[in-house]
Amino acid sequence: MTFTMGRHILIEMAQSFRLTPSRYTGSDRLDHAGFLQLQGDLTEAGYSWNNTDPEEILADLRATYEPLLNGLARYLLLTLPEWNLRDTARDHWVRGPRGHAGPQAHR
Numbered sequence: 001m002t003f004t005m006g007r008h009i010l011i012e013m014a015q016s017f018r019l020t021p022s023r024y025t026g027s028d029r030l031d032h033a034g035f036l037q038l039q040g041d042l043t044e045a046g047y048s049w050n051n052t053d054p055e056e057i058l059a060d061l062r063a064t065y066e067p068l069l070n071g072l073a074r075y076l077l078l079t080l081p082e083w084n085l086r087d088t089a090r091d092h093w094v095r096g097p098r099g100h101a102g103p104q105a106h107r
Contacts, residue, residue, distance in 0.1 A: 007065050022071035030083045037084050
């Protein structure tokens with residue numbers, strides 16, 4: 001249900017700006033190496049796949065929203081993030097623009 005709601009919100013936002021899905025021809029945000037890293041991270045967290053080809057299923061799901069997401073990002077002049085974080089910070093308030101001010105502000 002979370003996926004469906006997120007996709008619905010994306011569609012509503014795009015319709016508000018009168019956008020259509022882009023003909024995205026850029027590189028894949030989640031290539032095979034990135035998928036393997038994601039799979040390893042999920043396995044380490046205790047998640048196991050119940051499907052025979054999770055990479056293909058995830059690609060099919062992403063195909064339902066990525067062109068629209070890319071079109072919205074281009075319209076808003078935003079760069080879409082990668083699927084896998086490259087740093088070790090777990091929370092945005094730690095790695096965000098406020099840096100270490102976040103934890104101090106909550107004491």
